[in-house]
Amino acid sequence: MADILNACELEIDLFCRGMRIDPSSTLQQDARFLSRTRAGLGSGLELVIPGDLKDIWMNVPIEEDFAQDSPYLLMKSPDGYLVRDEKKQIDYNVQIPPEPPWYAGQTSQGTPMHKVGILQGTYLGIYISNSCSFWYHSPSLGCRFCTTGLNVGVNEVSNKDLSDVVETARRAKEESGVTFVHLNSGFAGRDRGLDIMAPYVKGLKEQVGVLTGVQVTPSPNLWKYDWLVDCGTDHFSFCYEFHNPRFFAELLPGKEKFLGQRTFFNALEYTAKKMGPGRVSGEIIAGVEPLEDTLRAIDYITGLGAFPTICIFRPTLGSEMERHPSPTYSDMRLVMEYMWDACRRNNIPIGVAPNIEVSLIVSPDDARMLPKRDFKWRMYEAKLKAASRLVKGRFSRELKPHTVAGDPNRYPEGVPEPVMPMSEEATRLARQEGVLGHPVGH
């Protein structure tokens, strides 16, 4: 490792090693409060690392035990905050994003807005439904790395009301410049995930005017994705976490039992084909399964034209994998540079949406700082600039409240009867839609 890291390298190392906090830091006045939501990845401290290509937003692990052994120490100097690598005696200037005023606000029903949604980087993340059904089985079928089931009722309100969501998003847009609201939910039982999301998406489009993303367990009823798009969804993400089927089965027992890895792939392939490059994400965790499986996942996701969302494994407190080691910097740097190159090879438009900085992952946009800046790099940069200009008008329209055609309370006319995941009907429907064409895994 070079002695001085660039902003993205520092981001990766901080994800892997965490950070301690020096008593000189006055975070109570200066920072956003911490909230463990969204599977626990948001348990850390939001930080901005200035970089030469862009500022990098990240959520640094600080609560987990491994962070106590980190060489990195957050300190406050008269000139602002810095992260000191105590081992190498190198200081990095950083910024601490302040807590937005609306966090202290309440909705008209009296719900604290920070219990409805929180900023994760520069977007608003909202965990919509009452926890994840996997957690209510005995023994729990929750994903082994996840702590979602541990949050609701402790740190969050358990049921998100539509008007609360709309009011919070509106304040976040007005005061924090939020352009993207990401709606997330755990397993809702049977095939209800998209149905639950539909009214929120429409409400956000018509009453706030923001880009919307939906992340729920996949549906075998692929027509539901068309319906959600009609209701206003701009982006879907599919957290299949592990590409290696053995790791998928062992570490995601609920997803294995009720959905199966193939259901994720079917939905990912269908939506990627329908919506076009960069409108769909395949989400995986790096640092647990063998490295070659992670690289295979990146090839698969980007090969579909989808956006790779790669989380560096974090052994969050309370999870089954709390005592699993955090991955190494060298492995994760390799993964992230590979991810950038896979996006380049597949012409994935990265960093073109306005003001969307994701703090929980190393985004492909962040990873632009990793490769050698050669001809290939410059060509891709030029393409991305051109793509940004092309889509500017579309984003500007999307950021105004507007009517959407879909009816969240009724399925469209003529759609087939909903089927369950892993059923023969689900396989037949997927084949009919032209997916199931990509052999994956082992």
Next chain:
Amino acid sequence: MLQNVQEQWAQETLQRARTEMPDITPVLAEVERTGDPFSLVEDGGGLELAAHKPVENRQNRARLKFFTVPDGSMRGRKAVFFYKRSQVPFSRDRLSYGVCMIPSTGPSPREIEEWLFFASTGFDPAARPESLRQAFAFTVPD
């Protein structure tokens, strides 16, 4: 063993807790019986215990909070909440490991032993109490 039981506020807290929640009496007796160090938490609200047996050479951050469920279908039931406090002074977050409901007949000696052992291990996933509910749909009061 309860380390700070001699302090005035601790005595008052214990007295109040025993009146409001008689179920904690056998818990306190078990704390005394076991050699593992615990202390009462001063600003815990209700009755809260902190475990102090070091875990892998690090400070043990485990806490047990005894409380009455304030809402939902379990309203009025007694429970014990297992959590860690944030390492960041300003954080309002509580890092939950779940709850165990206390039976109306009071906890069994085995349950109490499991709760305290779980805390002493720093909430090792392998030492989870049999009746631990990781997901629950009610509020744990501050």
